[in-house]
Amino acid sequence: MSMDYRDYILDHYRNPRNYGKLENASAHAEDSNPLCGDQLGIDLLVEGDNVTQVRFKGRGCAISQASASMLSEMIEGRPVEEVVKLGKEDILDALGIPISPARTKCAFLCLRVLHRSLALAGLEKPQDDNDEDEE
Amino acid sequence: MITSDKVTNTGTRSVADIRKDFPILSREVHGKPLVYLDSTASSQKPSVVIDAMSTYYETYHANVHRGVYEISEEATAAMERARVKVARFINARHSKQVIFTRNTTESINLVAYSWGSTNIAAGDLILLTEMEHHSNLVPWQMLAQRTGARLEFIPITDDGLLQLDVYQQLLQQQPKLVAFTHMSNVLGTINPAQEMIAQAHAVGAIVLLDAAQSVPHLPVDVQALDVDFLCFSAHKMLGPTGIGILYGKRALLEAMPPYMGGGDMIRQVGLRESTWNDLPWKFEAGTPSIAEAIGLGAAVDYLHAIGMENALQHEQQITRYALEQLQAVPGLTIYGPDASRRGGIISFTLGDIHPHDLASILDQQAGVAVRAGHHCAQPLMERLGLAATARASFYVYTTEEEIDILVQGLHKAIQIFNL
Numbered sequence: 072m073s074m075d076y077r078d079y080i081l082d083h084y085r086n087p088r089n090y091g092k093l094e095n096a097s098a099h100a101e102d103s104n105p106l107c108g109d110q111l112g113i114d115l116l117v118e119g120d121n122v123t124q125v126r127f128k129g130r131g132c133a134i135s136q137a138s139a140s141m142l143s144e145m146i147e148g149r150p151v152e153e154v155v156k157l158g159k160e161d162i163l164d165a166l167g168i169p170i171s172p173a174r175t176k177c178a179f180l181c182l183r184v185l186h187r188s189l190a191l192a193g194l195e196k197p198q199d200d201n202d203e204d205e206e
Numbered sequence: 207m208i209t210s211d212k213v214t215n216t217g218t219r220s221v222a223d224i225r226k227d228f229p230i231l232s233r234e235v236h237g238k239p240l241v242y243l244d245s246t247a248s249s250q251k252p253s254v255v256i257d258a259m260s261t262y263y264e265t266y267h268a269n270v271h272r273g274v275y276e277i278s279e280e281a282t283a284a285m286e287r288a289r290v291k292v293a294r295f296i297n298a299r300h301s302k303q304v305i306f307t308r309n310t311t312e313s314i315n316l317v318a319y320s321w322g323s324t325n326i327a328a329g330d331l332i333l334l335t336e337m338e339h340h341s342n343l344v345p346w347q348m349l350a351q352r353t354g355a356r357l358e359f360i361p362i363t364d365d366g367l368l369q370l371d372v373y374q375q376l377l378q379q380q381p382k383l384v385a386f387t388h389m390s391n392v393l394g395t396i397n398p399a400q401e402m403i404a405q406a407h408a409v410g411a412i413v414l415l416d417a418a419q420s421v422p423h424l425p426v427d428v429q430a431l432d433v434d435f436l437c438f439s440a441h442k443m444l445g446p447t448g449i450g451i452l453y454g455k456r457a458l459l460e461a462m463p464p465y466m467g468g469g470d471m472i473r474q475v476g477l478r479e480s481t482w483n484d485l486p487w488k489f490e491a492g493t494p495s496i497a498e499a500i501g502l503g504a505a506v507d508y509l510h511a512i513g514m515e516n517a518l519q520h521e522q523q524i525t526r527y528a529l530e531q532l533q534a535v536p537g538l539t540i541y542g543p544d545a546s547r548r549g550g551i552i553s554f555t556l557g558d559i560h561p562h563d564l565a566s567i568l569d570q571q572a573g574v575a576v577r578a579g580h581h582c583a584q585p586l587m588e589r590l591g592l593a594a595t596a597r598a599s600f601y602v603y604t605t606e607e608e609i610d611i612l613v614q615g616l617h618k619a620i621q622i623f624n625l
Contacts, residue, residue, distance in 0.1 A: 076567070076622050076623065081623060081624065085558070106579065107562050108580050108593050108594055109562075110593075130593055132560035132561075132562035133559075133560055133563045134562070171570075173566075174562070174566065177562065
């Protein structure tokens with residue numbers, strides 16, 4: 072499987088959207104990949120039924136950071152009930168390139184942090200945080 | 207297959223000739239010849255090692271130290287021969303001083319538990335360095351937590367050398383133990399072990415040397431070093447995974463309590479108490495890694511035939527060549543000391559390309575296997591102000607042509623990332 076670093080991925084890596092922190096966040100979580108050290112924190116502001124603002128901050132490879140940046144664009148302004156349903160397919164669709172098995176943890180770190188933040192804020196059921204076997 | 211026309215020699219044999227002994231080196235990845243530059247993580251295995259293990263399983267597999275029948279005696283003899291080979295390889299006085307463990311990590315943990323539990327008390331000082339692998343850091347943190355001992359660290363300079371003047375000052379605090387790496391797995395720094403050990407002994411400290419990277423790559427003589435404990439792994443020196451070595455001075459090992467209890471490590475067992483077997487079996491509870499010991503013996507024979515001076519010379523030549531070629535790559539930063547102070551390990555970063563992305567590109571575009579990450583040395587990475595590096599490492603089978611392929615791969619990465 073060959074991974075292809077498309078220009079839009081490099082653009083999200085170098086110019087991450089929604090980068091930073093929220094002072095008044097209603098949901099927050101952070102996590103890292105112990106093996107490679109990618110780090111990520113996500114802040115959400117939920118007003119009414121919608122996620123009105125999102126910021127993320129992290130460091131790591133292009134795949135992990137671009138995924139987080141793309142995910143942030145999917146989230147902002149959307150109803151919480153849609154955001155809780157975001158999953159691996161959404162990330163893979165956004166990346167638009169095949170992700171080698173060793174790199175799926177990089178791509179999906181942002182999802183794990185997103186759902187953890189929602190669970191901590193009581194907006195979704197806590198998910199089993201155990202790593203799934205690689206497909 | 208890499209068939210270099212740039213002739214380099216390892217002793218009497220050409221590298222091209224040596225490569226023929228390693229079946230894996232003729233495979234391809236992503237349609238390109240495999241360029242394996244991650245021997246620091248684990249080396250590849252020559253056929254003689256693989257065959258020695260297969261022959262054991264196919265023709266004389268039995269448990270050791272128990273059977274009175276022919277094949278068990280053969281297996282026992284083969285395993286104990288391997289122990290003698292290892293002892294000679296590091297110039298131990300006696301093979302009883304060579305204890306088989308699972309890996310370097312277990313060897314260090316054995317010392318931390320067994321020696322540590324009887325020799326370290328609250329307030330005692332354990333002296334480490336800022337460049338340790340987690341395996342020579344965490345066991346001491348755990349020992350310190352159990353006993354209330356203190357940890358201090360020899361700092362490093364910006365180019366990755368130990369600050370030996372600070373070491374002198376720290377020795378004045380009379381540490382009970384000094385534990386440090388012989389060769390850094392990140393920076394390649396070869397530490398002046400002999401001098402440091404003598405200085406530690408002068409203040410009454412015991413010294414443990416993490417030799418995971420040194421025994422595979424340079425001549426190591428435990429008597430010349432006068433080291434108290436030496437720890438290394440077979441799989442980094444052309445041998446199999448699953449077997450490591452603890453060498454110790456005999457008086458220290460004799461005085462230490464067992465680490466694990468079970469079969470093989472006992473002399474006499476009662477329901478309420480037991481007496482311990484002699485060295486080395488006192489520390490080898492349960493059925494050992496028999497095939498792996500035999501494979502390790504074959505690996506030692508193989509390295510001995512090449513000659514460790516020759517291995518070192520070849521790797522230094524490759525390292526000098528690689529440093530020259532890498533320095534010419536725009537945007538590339540190399541970490542660690544100059545060629546005269548390092549073994550065949552080069553950590554680097556390239557522009558703003560994250561090392562994981564770089565490793566992916568090198569793999570897919572050039573068939574080059576390098577390591578990316580913190581290399582199990584997070585405090586060192588923090589000291590260097592880095593989250594991760596890419597690391598290329600070399601061995602007896604590495605060619606200059608492979609370095610050229612690495613450099614071509616780096617140029618490809620520069621192109622992909624528009625650096």
